[in-house]
Amino acid sequence: GESVGLHLPTLSVQEGDNSIINCAYSNSASDYFIWYKQESGKGPQFIIDIRSNMDKRQGQRVTVLLNKTVKHLSLQIAATQPGDSAVYFCAEGEGGGADGLTFGKGTHLIIQP
Amino acid sequence: GAGVSQSPRYKVAKRGQDVALRCDPISGHVSLFWYQQALGQGPEFLTYFQNEAQLDKSGLPSDRFFAERPEGSVSTLKIQRTQQEDSAVYLCASSSGLAGGQETQYFGPGTRLLVL
Numbered sequence A: 001g002e003s004v005g006l007h008l009p010t011l012s013v014q015e016g017d018n019s020i021i022n023c024a025y026s027n028s029a030s031d032y033f034i035w036y037k038q039e040s041g042k043g044p045q046f047i048i049d050i051r052s053n054m055d056k057r058q059g060q061r062v063t064v065l066l067n068k069t070v071k072h073l074s075l076q077i078a079a080t081q082p083g084d085s086a087v088y089f090c091a092e093g094e095g096g097g098a099d100g101l102t103f104g105k106g107t108h109l110i111i112q113p
Numbered sequence B: 001g002a003g004v005s006q007s008p009r010y011k012v013a014k015r016g017q018d019v020a021l022r023c024d025p026i027s028g029h030v031s032l033f034w035y036q037q038a039l040g041q042g043p044e045f046l047t048y049f050q051n052e053a054q055l056d057k058s059g060l061p062s063d064r065f066f067a068e069r070p071e072g073s074v075s076t077l078k079i080q081r082t083q084q085e086d087s088a089v090y091l092c093a094s095s096s097g098l099a100g101g102q103e104t105q106y107f108g109p110g111t112r113l114l115v116l
Helices: none
Strands: A004-006 A011-012 A021-024 A032-038 A045-051 A057-058 A064-069 A072-077 A086-093 A106-110 B003-005 B009-014 B017-026 B031-037 B044-050 B053-056 B065-068 B075-079 B088-095 B109-114
Touching: A011 A021, A021 A086, A021 A106, A032 A064, A032 B088, A045 A057, A045 A064, A045 A072, A064 B075, A072 A086, B003 B088, B009 B017, B017 B053, B017 B088, B031 B075, B044 B065, B044 B075
Parallel strands: A011 A106, B009 B109
Antiparallel strands: A004 A021, A021 A072, A032 A045, A032 A086, A057 A064, A064 A072, A086 A106, B003 B017, B017 B075, B031 B044, B031 B088, B044 B053, B065 B075, B088 B109
């Protein structure tokens, strides 16, 4: 069936380096993509989203890239900080996210001092 | 507070017991969602409300799961005759639901359910 998945379950980076978390999706009808950060014991926290009519969107220290040709989504975090340690989920939705989202399994980002 | 709140934060139930989980969405948010998150997994969609109308309940795993939002604000997820496989974190999210607007879903902290 159609699903959202992540390439790497764990990513370890040095503090201050840039992090790139990747995600593949297969539902061609999805038009809304979103990245969430989840810390232990907490609910998912919105980071950034992008609609299918865009291929790049930037926020504070984060950039999301969307490649619809190969159905690939990535999250770039600049100058990674200890507070960025968490599990990151990509999610996809149809109808601009007005209905339920489909989440991937998550990537655990570990920051090395 | 301004965010989504959920109660209780933790619930331990004996197998066969009924439980009720509450969600208070962000004030004014039209859309409300319930998700189930198993340990080490991403959240999985359960059901969705727009105001008091339940528009999608395709993710509810069995007829033991029931959700309601009678006045279009607070929602309750009820699980009857709980089973051990129901142990998970139950997340609630809300979005503004404005037509043509950004539909970002904002999540609450979740209720961690453990069925013994």
